[in-house]
Amino acid sequence: MDLRLSESDEAFRAELRDWLARTLPELPTEPARDDWPARVRYDTDWQRRLFDAGYAGMSWPKEYGGRDAPPSEQLVFLEETTRAKAPYVGVNFVGTLHAGPTLIAEGSDPQRAQHLPRILRGDEVWCQCFSEPGAGSDLAGLRTRAVRDGNDYVVTGQKIWCSFGHVGEYGELLVRTDPDAPKHRGISWLILEMDRPGIEVRPIETLLGSSEFCEVFLDEVRVPVENRVGAENDGWRVTNVTLSFERGTAFVSEMVDARQLAEELRPLTAEPADRRELGRVLAALDALWALTVRNVTQASRGVVGPGALMFKLAYSEARDRLGELSMRLLGRGAFDVHDERVEERLRTLSIPIAAGTSQIQRNIIGERLLGLPREKSWE
Amino acid sequence: MNFDLSDDQVALRDGIRKLCEGRFDMARVRRGFDRSVFAELAETGVFSARADGFAWADVSIMFQELGRALVPGPLTWSHLAHGRVDGVVGGVERPRGGEPAYLEQIDVLDALVVLDRDGVEVVAPSALADSIELDWPLDPLTPVRRITALPAGERVGDAGLARTWRRGGALLTAAYQAGMAQACVERATAYGLERHQFGRPVGSFQAVKHLLADMAVQAEVARTAVDAAACVLDDPETGDVDRAVSGAKVLAGDAALANAKGSLQVHGGMGFTWEVDVHLYLKRSWVLNATFGSPTAHAEALAR
Numbered sequence: 136m137d138l139r140l141s142e143s144d145e146a147f148r149a150e151l152r153d154w155l156a157r158t159l160p161e162l163p164t165e166p167a168r169d170d171w172p173a174r175v176r177y178d179t180d181w182q183r184r185l186f187d188a189g190y191a192g193m194s195w196p197k198e199y200g201g202r203d204a205p206p207s208e209q210l211v212f213l214e215e216t217t218r219a220k221a222p223y224v225g226v227n228f229v230g231t232l233h234a235g236p237t238l239i240a241e242g243s244d245p246q247r248a249q250h251l252p253r254i255l256r257g258d259e260v261w262c263q264c265f266s267e268p269g270a271g272s273d274l275a276g277l278r279t280r281a282v283r284d285g286n287d288y289v290v291t292g293q294k295i296w297c298s299f300g301h302v303g304e305y306g307e308l309l310v311r312t313d314p315d316a317p318k319h320r321g322i323s324w325l326i327l328e329m330d331r332p333g334i335e336v337r338p339i340e341t342l343l344g345s346s347e348f349c350e351v352f353l354d355e356v357r358v359p360v361e362n363r364v365g366a367e368n369d370g371w372r373v374t375n376v377t378l379s380f381e382r383g384t385a386f387v388s389e390m391v392d393a394r395q396l397a398e399e400l401r402p403l404t405a406e407p408a409d410r411r412e413l414g415r416v417l418a419a420l421d422a423l424w425a426l427t428v429r430n431v432t433q434a435s436r437g438v439v440g441p442g443a444l445m446f447k448l449a450y451s452e453a454r455d456r457l458g459e460l461s462m463r464l465l466g467r468g469a470f471d472v473h474d475e476r477v478e479e480r481l482r483t484l485s486i487p488i489a490a491g492t493s494q495i496q497r498n499i500i501g502e503r504l505l506g507l508p509r510e511k512s513w514e
Numbered sequence: 515m516n517f518d519l520s521d522d523q524v525a526l527r528d529g530i531r532k533l534c535e536g537r538f539d540m541a542r543v544r545r546g547f548d549r550s551v552f553a554e555l556a557e558t559g560v561f562s563a564r565a566d567g568f569a570w571a572d573v574s575i576m577f578q579e580l581g582r583a584l585v586p587g588p589l590t591w592s593h594l595a596h597g598r599v600d601g602v603v604g605g606v607e608r609p610r611g612g613e614p615a616y617l618e619q620i621d622v623l624d625a626l627v628v629l630d631r632d633g634v635e636v637v638a639p640s641a642l643a644d645s646i647e648l649d650w651p652l653d654p655l656t657p658v659r660r661i662t663a664l665p666a667g668e669r670v671g672d673a674g675l676a677r678t679w680r681r682g683g684a685l686l687t688a689a690y691q692a693g694m695a696q697a698c699v700e701r702a703t704a705y706g707l708e709r710h711q712f713g714r715p716v717g718s719f720q721a722v723k724h725l726l727a728d729m730a731v732q733a734e735v736a737r738t739a740v741d742a743a744a745c746v747l748d749d750p751e752t753g754d755v756d757r758a759v760s761g762a763k764v765l766a767g768d769a770a771l772a773n774a775k776g777s778l779q780v781h782g783g784m785g786f787t788w789e790v791d792v793h794l795y796l797k798r799s800w801v802l803n804a805t806f807g808s809p810t811a812h813a814e815a816l817a818r
């Protein structure tokens with residue numbers, strides 16, 4: 136057991152730093168947060184640069200154009216790019232981290248050939264249309280219907296909270312193809328071209344006043360059967376296969392930022408109570424960094440340890456404490472959301488909700504890890 | 515980078531766990547620390563481990579297991595002093611400003627080490643004849659004597675040694691507490707499955723399930739912090755030693771206390787009894803939070 140990076144990891148770090156130092160000054164200035172066409176150009180331009188330099192798809196297998204980097208290199212990559220204040224994954228999020236890996240694991244050859252190279256180069260933007268007004272935590276209760284008609288599915292229903300829905304060219308769409316089967320067994324996974332007739336996308340304003348996610352209305356939208364990923368009614372399994380793909384690195388950039396913010400708060404803590412709280416937050420963030428390193432180590436051996444199921448809950452709480460501490464220390468300075476720390480406080484309110492709420496995380500830990508009785512209503 | 519237990523470390527952990535299950539079951543633990551406990555632990559190498567070539571990471575794994583089983587005694591001090599002061603060794607930080615000192619396990623000690631600003635002293639237990647045994651100590655497994663004025667002893671180490679011992683002591687105490695925190699999760703979970711109310715196991719109620727989930731997370735995060743601190747102590751280039759050790763002491767101290775209390779809550783009325791072991795974990799966590807720096811003090815140090 137050790138925390139030492141290998142020589143080749145350090146060599147990778149040096150090479151990456153060098154590339155970042157040359158590349159970042161060439162970037163255009165960051166667009167305004169509501170200028171979506173400009174944001175798409177900016178984020179996909181960054182993805183293209185990563186691709187050209189061989190840094191796109193760090194975790195993707197080589198045969199699909201990825202780097203197939205060892206987990207330690209993925210960690211170094213995320214750490215260094217975040218520290219250097221390189222652009223975030225932005226609108227490339229769903230494509231590179233979710234849809235791409237799903238197609239790698241479950242897609243047909245033509246689906247892979249069509250999408251994977253374009254996702255890696257930043258030529259395609261994806262969004263995720265899973266949640267519905269009536270199906271959030273209970274995602275498997277989704278009701279958007281897909282009825283087979285010749286070589287098409289005819290899809291009708293409503294999706295909500297689709298991040299980047301208004302700029303996505305493709306959507307990951309979960310639909311109900313068998314309304315009579317038990318709820319987990321009647322779901323299929325479709326690739327949705329977002330410009331098909333019958334689709335209406337309406338942005339939702341977040342509590343930041345920005346529009347990061349959307350409602351998507353589907354009215355008899357025809358989707359070719361060949362767009363289905365995996366077998367009919369096997370969509371629930373397809374959805375879950377992808378989750379193991381991140382190998383525990385999902386929150387690395389987040390955490391680098393959080394630790395940096397915590398360091399910046401150090402000189403502001405004059406009161407003993409605030410110093411102690413900062414100390415506790417620092418301890419938690421350090422430990423969560425170590426937990427990430429552990430999860431990544433285990434994932435590289437195909438092991439899913441308890442830490443993998445616990446990380447998000449623990450991080451949600453540490454991040455909330457950090458956010459509250461920064462608000463307290465800023466005092467009336469926090470009235471101005473242009474202060475990045477205030478914006479961060481607002482943005483991070485979504486962490487205990489998105490991608491499985493903290494209550495759902497506790498259910499999972501209690502039932503899968505501790506072996507406590509499952510709720511009857513899950514089935 | 516391989517931040518997970520090696521095969522040897524898994525074997526070490528399992529070996530100590532088996533030893534504890536076989537030799538230090540709760541009936542024996544409840545009889546408290548004595549020379550036979552010391553002798554058996556010494557034979558296993560708990561005190562000589564680093565002299566025998568084991569790393570801090572290994573010793574920390576041993577102490578996590580000892581804490582899980584709540585094996586009593588001045589284990590940390592005896593480990594730190596090994597090779598410098600022989601026998602059963604206890605220790606204490608010299609109180610500032612002439613306050614009384616609370617000394618643990620004096621009746622079984624060969625020597626008491628005292629840390630202060632200038633270094634390390636050794637005091638013979640015979641010099642503590644003035645001390646008075648507490649007839650109602652907080653932790654029944656940690657007998658305590660109170661002495662108004664702690665006599666001066668023989669200096670055996672400088673301020674550098676005292677610092678090293680404080681650091682090692684904080685790490686091993688944190689390791690022990692991380693093990694305690696984990697034991698509380700396991701015991702409370704087992705009770706949550708066994709105890710039925712309203713026709714079902716109480717662990718199926720979400721309020722209880724979520725409490726147990728939070729306890730499990732706290733224990734795991736603490737354990738990770740302890741492992742990381744031990745690795746940094748073994749290889750200081752990979753981090754900041756003081757920061758890592760303080761972080762471990764904060765998280766393990768908080769986890770041991772919170773999980774003992776959580777366990778008490780899950781046990782209901784049974785948790786308030788002498789018979790059930792929960793109170794022993796809770797009381798020890800208070801004792802250890804007042805040893806080698808409180809979580810609060812370490813948190814302050816981190817923020818400086």
Ligand SMILES: Cc1cc2nc3c(=O)[nH]c(=O)nc-3n(C[C@H](O)[C@H](O)[C@H](O)COP(=O)(O)OP(=O)(O)OC[C@H]3O[C@@H](n4cnc5c(N)ncnc54)[C@H](O)[C@@H]3O)c2cc1C
Binds near residue numbers: 296298488491
């Ligand atoms: C910033 C952000 C981005 C998102 N992006 C996407 C996206 O791109 N695509 C997409 O499909 N979705 C997205 N989501 C949706 C997200 O996955 C859901 O919001 C989330 O799963 C919770 O569902 P809900 O909002 O319907 O809350 P609900 O499920 O209605 O939950 C309401 C409350 O009830 C609690 N609760 C529910 N069930 C239980 C239970 N069994 N036990 C205990 N408590 C329970 C919850 O914890 C919560 O406190 C996003 C959400 C956010 C905030």
